[in-house]
Amino acid sequence: MVNLDELIRQAQELQPLPVSTVRLASLVASSHTDLEDICEVIAYDQALTMTLLRAANSAADAGVSEVTQVHEAVFRLGGARILSLAMSVSTRSLLKRGVPAYGLNEGDLWLHSVAAASVAETIAEFAAEPLPPETFTAALLHDLGKLVMGRFLDPFDLEMIHRAQSEGGLDPLTAERQILSVHHGELGGIIAQHWKLPEKIVKGIIFHHTPAEGLDLICDAVYVANLVAKPVVNASLPTAVVDPEVMERLGVEQTRLDELTAAAREHYESVSERYNAN
Amino acid sequence: MAITPDNFKFIQAFARDTAAIVLEAGKEYLVETRLTPIAMQTGFATLDEFINQLRRDPKATLFHEQVIDAITTNETSFFRDFHPFEALRQHILPKLIEQRAGVRRLNIWSAASSTGQELYTIAMIIREHFPQLRDWNVQILGTDLSPTVLTQARQGIYSQLEVNRGLPAPLLMKYFTKVDAKWALKDEVKKLVEFKQLNLIKPWPIMPALDVVFIRNVMIYFNVETKKTILKRIRQCLQPQGCIFLGTAETTINLDTELVPMTIGKATVYQCKPALVPA
Numbered sequence: 001m002v003n004l005d006e007l008i009r010q011a012q013e014l015q016p017l018p019v020s021t022v023r024l025a026s027l028v029a030s031s032h033t034d035l036e037d038i039c040e041v042i043a044y045d046q047a048l049t050m051t052l053l054r055a056a057n058s059a060a061d062a063g064v065s066e067v068t069q070v071h072e073a074v075f076r077l078g079g080a081r082i083l084s085l086a087m088s089v090s091t092r093s094l095l096k097r098g099v100p101a102y103g104l105n106e107g108d109l110w111l112h113s114v115a116a117a118s119v120a121e122t123i124a125e126f127a128a129e130p131l132p133p134e135t136f137t138a139a140l141l142h143d144l145g146k147l148v149m150g151r152f153l154d155p156f157d158l159e160m161i162h163r164a165q166s167e168g169g170l171d172p173l174t175a176e177r178q179i180l181s182v183h184h185g186e187l188g189g190i191i192a193q194h195w196k197l198p199e200k201i202v203k204g205i206i207f208h209h210t211p212a213e214g215l216d217l218i219c220d221a222v223y224v225a226n227l228v229a230k231p232v233v234n235a236s237l238p239t240a241v242v243d244p245e246v247m248e249r250l251g252v253e254q255t256r257l258d259e260l261t262a263a264a265r266e267h268y269e270s271v272s273e274r275y276n277a278n
Numbered sequence: 279m280a281i282t283p284d285n286f287k288f289i290q291a292f293a294r295d296t297a298a299i300v301l302e303a304g305k306e307y308l309v310e311t312r313l314t315p316i317a318m319q320t321g322f323a324t325l326d327e328f329i330n331q332l333r334r335d336p337k338a339t340l341f342h343e344q345v346i347d348a349i350t351t352n353e354t355s356f357f358r359d360f361h362p363f364e365a366l367r368q369h370i371l372p373k374l375i376e377q378r379a380g381v382r383r384l385n386i387w388s389a390a391s392s393t394g395q396e397l398y399t400i401a402m403i404i405r406e407h408f409p410q411l412r413d414w415n416v417q418i419l420g421t422d423l424s425p426t427v428l429t430q431a432r433q434g435i436y437s438q439l440e441v442n443r444g445l446p447a448p449l450l451m452k453y454f455t456k457v458d459a460k461w462a463l464k465d466e467v468k469k470l471v472e473f474k475q476l477n478l479i480k481p482w483p484i485m486p487a488l489d490v491v492f493i494r495n496v497m498i499y500f501n502v503e504t505k506k507t508i509l510k511r512i513r514q515c516l517q518p519q520g521c522i523f524l525g526t527a528e529t530t531i532n533l534d535t536e537l538v539p540m541t542i543g544k545a546t547v548y549q550c551k552p553a554l555v556p557a
Contacts, residue, residue, distance in 0.1 A: 001315055008439060012459075156314070163307035179311050182439060189442050199447055206442055213444065215360065 002152050004181045011148045011190040014094075020045040021090045022196050028083040028133050029198035038079055039071045042086075051089050052082065055274040084117050084136035088275050091141065099150035101158060109147070113140050115229035115264075116222070118271045122264040123221050123228075128251020132218045137197075138204025139225040145188030145205070149180075173209045185209055211246050220246045228257075232265045281306050281313075285329040289313075292332070293349050296342070297423055298479040298504045301349070312348040316341075347426050353495065354392040355443035356399050362523045365545035366490065367403050370521060374489050375410065377519055382414040385486045389493040389512070391420030391473060394431030395440070396492055398463060401470040402449055417486065421476035431473045434463035478508055485515040495525035502533070509534040513550060521547040 016022075023041050027033040042048050049070055056073035057066055067073050074082060095113050098106035120139035124131045153161075157179060164175035176183040189206035204222040207214030211223040224247070227240035239261050247254050281289070286306050293299040301309065310325060317328035320341070332341055357363050378384060388397045397420040404411055404418075422428050441450055441461050454461040476482065478496070491512055497505045509530060512522060522537065523545070524530070530537040530548055537548040 001311075004439075008437070160307055160311045164311075167304045167307050169304075178308070186439055186442060190438060193438065193442075202442070213360075 002154060002157050002180060007148065007152055007180070007182060007187060008190055010152060011145070011187050012194045014148070014191055014194065017087075017090050017195045017197075018045070020048060021086050024083050024086050025134070025137070025197050025201065028079040028137075029200060033079070035071070035074050035079065038082060039074050042070050042074065042082070048086055048089060051085060052077065055081075055085055058270075058273040080133040080136050081121070083134070084140055085274065087137050087140055088114065088117070091144075094147060095144075097147060099146050101150035101153045102146050104146070104150075109143060111233050112229055113143060114272065114275045115233045115268050116140065116142060116225040117275070118268040119225040119228045119232055119264040120221055121271070122260060122267050123224055123250065123252070125263070126250075126252045126256060126260050127221070129217055129249075131221050132200050132216075134198055134200045135204065135218050135221045138201045138208075138218055139222045139229075141192065141197075141201065142188065142205050142208040142222050142226055143184065144191050145184035145186065148191065149176075149184050149187055153180075183209070211243075211249075217249065220249050224250065224252075228261055228264055231261055232268050235265065281310050281329070282326055285326055285333075288329060288333055289345070289349070292342075292345065294501075297346055297350065297477065298501070299349060299499045300501050309349065313345065316344050316348055320344075343425070347424050350424055351499065352392045352424070352427050354395045356395045356441065356445035356449075358396065358399075358444060358494070359526055359545075360444070361544040362492070362494070362547075363399055363403060365542040365547060366400065366523075367407055369542050370490060370547065371404070371408060374519070375408065378414075378489070384411070384414060384416045384490075385488050385517075386416070386418045386490045387485070387488050387492070388418075388420040389476075389478060389491060390496040391422050391428075391431055392424075393427050393436075393440075394420060394434060394471070394473065395436075395443075396420070396494070397431070397471050397473075398434065398467060400490075400492070401467045402453055404470065405453070405467060406449070416470070418471045420471060420473045422473070423475070423477045425475060428473050428475055434468045435460050436463075437461075479504060482511065487517045487520075488512070488515045489517050489520045491516065491520070491522045494523055495528070497528055498525065505533050509537065513537060516550060518550070521549050523547055 020041050024038065027037050027041065042052060052070065052073040053067060056076045067076060077085070092110065096107055096110040098104055099109060117136045117140035120131070120136045124135065160179045161175045164170045164178055165172060168175070170178060173183050173185070185206050185208050189202045192202045192205050200216065200218045203214050203216050204218040207219040208222045208226050211219035224242055227242055231237040231240060239258055242257060244254050252260065286309060289309050290301045293301050313328065314325050317325045320328065322328040322331065332345065374384060386400055388400070391397050397418055401418055404416065420431060422431070435457070437460055441454070450461065453464050453467050455464060493512065497508065500508070513534065513536060516522070530539070536551055538551055539546050539548055
């Protein structure tokens with residue numbers, strides 16, 4: 001059986017994020033930051049500079065003229081997208097791993113994560129309330145906990161989680177919590193804290209299945225992003241079933257869910273290039 | 279390590295008789311999950327061997343305590359469900375302070391306090407929002423069946439995971455100190471509360487007249503008769519304007535007709551019918 005302390009220890013032993021990504025996260029989260037501060041951080045990171053320039057010229061974000069300077073890329077993409085992109089560069093190899101315990105083959109989690117980030121961008125267009133700038137990044141990282149959890153669950157744990165659902169009638173998240181005393185959202189939150197990411201990102205990850213407990217719009221947006229990302233990646237899936245109260249808090253009419261999904265699918269296809277998703 | 283039907287029946291009866299916990303059919307997986315680690319730690323090759331030992335030795339009290347500890351669901355968190363604490367802060371405490379100004383005394387009870395988060399939430403609300411209560415006699419009592427959870431509650435030390443579950447960052451910074459990888463509550467909050475062991479289905483000690491009772495997500499594990507008995511006993515200890523908080527999925531309907539629900543914001547509290555309130 002997996003031990004809770006061991007799971008948490010493993011979550012806290014993941015390789016740290018690059019200093020520039022952490023700094024960028026803190027700048028984007030701060031209300032006192034201007035884009036010049038962000039440019040300064042990026043200028044010291046060559047790999048990130050290349051990624052941003054490519055992204056700023058990609059199909060989803062390209063303007064009339066080609067972007068060749070960091071500050072032009074930053075102004076074109078904005079802080080929220082920049083952070084999400086920087087995070088994708090830092091976590092891509094991690095999120096590309098397969099997680100058989102969750103039925104995820106190599107690359108599946110990465111596609112879902114990028115889709116969730118792009119759905120979050122679409123939600124921002126639909127929502128009546130402005131979303132926190134950390135939202136896209138929280139959506140990208142929301143399933144981080146599965147990576148650690150998936151590596152350490154043994155056959156006994158998996159069988160019990162399965163039986164808690166089939167015999168106990170629990171939903172997957174409650175089953176995980178009842179059997180392991182922690183669910184993948186909470187474990188993802190521990191990783192985000194270990195990476196010193198802003199509190200809103202941590203919250204968005206922890207409460208992505210239970211947004212009412214998070215008491216923050218970022219939790220609502222990440223919850224919807226996670227659900228809508230599934231039919232966005234796999235068009236044969238039906239439109240997601242979303243809690244109407246969450247939609248109300250976001251200021252998106254429930255009747256617009258199909259429209260949101262269609263827009264998110266279109267957006268995902270164009271941002272895949274930006275995230276180098278495939 | 280599947281449990282045999284006969285041993286599951288034994289654990290069902292044991293949980294019912296010791297703690298009034300109802301383990302329905304279909305909960306075999308839960309018993310296996312919770313008791314298998316204990317069986318392994320105590321040197322038994324299988325869960326059934328461990329339960330057979332329990333059955334052979336009714337005096338194996340150490341095992342009994344471990345089994346009840348393991349079977350009891352100790353789910354709790356800071357500001358769990360949020361709305362009851364908003365109702366407490368915005369409406370109930372201000373009103374009680376007005377009503378009790380003459381005696382300057384308040385008694386608050388968390389009847390299944392588990393590892394203490396509910397009680398400490400109340401204490402932090404009082405510390406944060408009601409400075410006028412500093413020179414009142416305020417008793418904030420937490421009780422639980424399990425000595426293990428009471429020990430953690432009294433220590434007031436929580437993991438990152440536990441504080442992540444609902445505790446707002448400003449309160450974490452204000453009332454906790456980081457000790458290695460854990461968070462320790464400061465004495466200014468700890469000293470406001472008291473924890474005692476109490477089995478709700480056994481005789482209770484003499485209780486003070488209670489102003490607020492939190493008994494949330496506890497009675498869902500009991501049968502109807504036990505629920506009725508406990509609600510009646512609480513009602514008999516309640517002050518005239520006192521109130522009871524139950525879990526979100528719990529109600530007094532068909533259990534106690536003398537308690538009536540009242541909606542405050544998004545929370546529901548239960549009070550005695552006015553006609554029954556002693557003059």
